[in-house]
Amino acid sequence: MDYAIVQTLNGLGLGIILAVIAVGLTLVFSILKVVNFAHGELYMVGGYFAYYTITLLGLSPFPALVVAIAASFLLGAVLERSLLSPLYSDATERKAEYGILITFGLAVALRNLALILFGPFPLRPPSFVIGVQKWGPFTIANDRIVAGGAGIVLLAALVYFVQRTTWGQALDAVSQSRESAAIVGINPRRVYTLGFGLGAALAGGAGALIAPIFSLSPSMGILRDTQAFVIVILGGMGSVPGSIIAGILIGLAESLFTAYFPDPTRALSYSNAFSVLVLIVILILRPTGILGRRHVQME
């Protein structure tokens, strides 16, 4: 029983982080109308940003987290400007294809760049808060609590940003109608850059938060990418609340699955396969997701 509770709490923490990643993905989709196949790689790079900020610049983990988030935002903005601008030009045809190919290419490029720069071996940055919490029979790593808490903070900050600030409302406006937003005087180009940057920042932040728990490797983005897709489709493309709920569910599912799968050597691999299977089943049954906003065609 205690084991189950601990695993559930771990699952919750993981779920919040997954929700952060997924919200970033769904944000990019709803504003730029593009599915970012490199989202997992932005998550991975964020983790490495934090790691090297700590080891090379000597910052402690919390400031490094902030640096990682800021650096991820900047990276996202740069990538958006250089690679994604054809998506907004009327001269580009078959925008959906372009989005798929260029973000997929970006994912592969980033993974290989990371492989070269950071090496293939897993790296683990120092903990945010060393140690564990013991409540009677339960033991939970501090880092997991930090991750969960920071994740909630990030999500809350995002929601506040979108609902209360001018820029945030501009984001919302553009996600609903690019033309109307332009008429009202919002510059869509800047909003796209902001949107993609925010998505990257969320992914990078998640990467930095999860790194002390699961450690870093160049291919860590692949799994989270797939999970992010599951979550976003489960919760509905473009729906932030949907992603949060679905994220927590998937986090719980992964933790409990890994904990209770009969064959421990296969547990982790098949728990990955499990999310993938869920995704496949959903796509077959309801290709537009469950809670989604109306799926907008891209051309």
Added chain:
Amino acid sequence: MRHLHVYAVVLLVAFALVYARVVNAYWIHVAIVSMIYGILAASWALLAGYVGQFSFAHMAFASLGGYTSALLVQWYSVAVPLGMAAGLVLSALFGSLIGWVCLRMRGPYLAIFTLAFSEIVRIVLLSEHQVTSGPAGLRVAPLLQTPSRVPYYYVALGLLALCLTVMGLVVHSRWGLFFRAVREDEEAAGASGVNVVRAKILAFAVASGFAGLAGAFYAHYIGILTPELGSSDQMGLVVAMAVIGGLERLPAAVGGAIGVETLQEVLRSYGPWRFVLFGALLLLTMRFFRNGLLAPAWQRLLEARPVGSVLTSSREVRKGHRA
């Protein structure tokens, strides 16, 4: 020079036939691997460039073809060519199934679904190591009992020719036109009477079948098979080859594969930086040369007409073929 492209092809074929006799074993190996990738890139181009189905399950089918053939040979002592044929058939069948399942999925969803499917295949192959030897690699019986690579070279050449012939026939038939109509506008294609269902499933079947064949030949040539064949990185490599060569012209895709693979070998001394180069090349090509780098050259070859003849009409045809 009226049929410039015919002369070019004849020259190329002559070169290809002589090639194995004049270079050393290492460069023969490079050529063989290039041709395997050529089949993979061209078949993916058929699916993506002609019908617009951007499936990321392609290398999973190559993988399935490889393992099917290898295991059939290992367990039932099936003759290798028969095993390879089985690999082709199984991949074609599975490909059709995936095509059918994805019928109603639009672009990004199809991509996500096939990526997910590919991951599952890879995970299962990795985990069931009693059967597949997992990451350590499955030992695969060789296709030919010969120490020399030269016969493999000619088999590869033959398979590539077979692939291009079959796909070329499809592409030049009315189905080629139907494929392109589906990619341009699926709804309008249906309204025009194109059996969109049949078109998609046919494309998946042919493309996946050849992927499986390529995977099987690869396995029986190299002698060892790992689930890495179906990884995202391999898929990315094939995508890069097809895009850099040209998604919409099969020979261009093959050219892209040969070019990228050769470049890879030439730059081997630079280590893993090559892959970053290809990633960058892919991004640059997508961003600035959406038709691919080789396709326009091939197009010029096709259009080359005697001077004085209607240059304006060739410009108009070009308007029709540019992306």
Added chain:
Amino acid sequence: MNQDEALVRAVRLCKRFGGITAVDAFDFSVRQGELVALIGPNGSGKTTLVNMLTGHLNPESGEIFLRGRRVNGLPSFEFAALGVGRTFQMSQPFRRLSVLENMLVPGLTRPRSTREATAACARVHLKFLGLAHLETLAARNLSGGQQKLLELGRALMLEPLIVFLDEPFAGVHPTLRSEIIERILELNASGRTFVVVDHDMEAIQRLAGRLVVMARGRLIADGPPDRVREDQAVLAAYAGV
């Protein structure tokens, strides 16, 4: 109307999207050789109806008969094979294919068609539509009106029993508009059946022998133009929007 004579017959067609009923218990028949205009305020469900009658949407309930044969649930390409042609509200030519290739696509779906015969037939239609000189041009380089004519040509290549034209005059230059009207009248005179959906009342006036009015998914009026114009329900529907 004798039900056996009907080319296309729709019985109590219904379509709902989420909470909105787009088409509500709609009965509709078209006889061979008619030129019917389908009009109604924006959002009245006209395009949804056309989409159902051409196989692009499945009705929630109700039935569709083509020459007496029940066809609801069939995919759009089956409808096309059975002789139902259509054009789209926003032109959807095969953009990167040439004008001739656009015509070849439907032509080659016909059984026992050959490339030569189909190309020859296509050229005849293109000449009729005034597009022959643009044969090698990529469809995306055509003007809006030319694209509409091309779509009509594509529909004709199916040797259709009936052609549904969805807003063929929208955004078209006035000269080309007259062209399109003339072509439709000529084709109808030689026996082709048309259902035209549009807002352009001037064009509708010149074309239609029969007017069907739709509002909020329902059939409001159906008859010759003079009678329908006086119909109270029709006036109310337009005034109310």
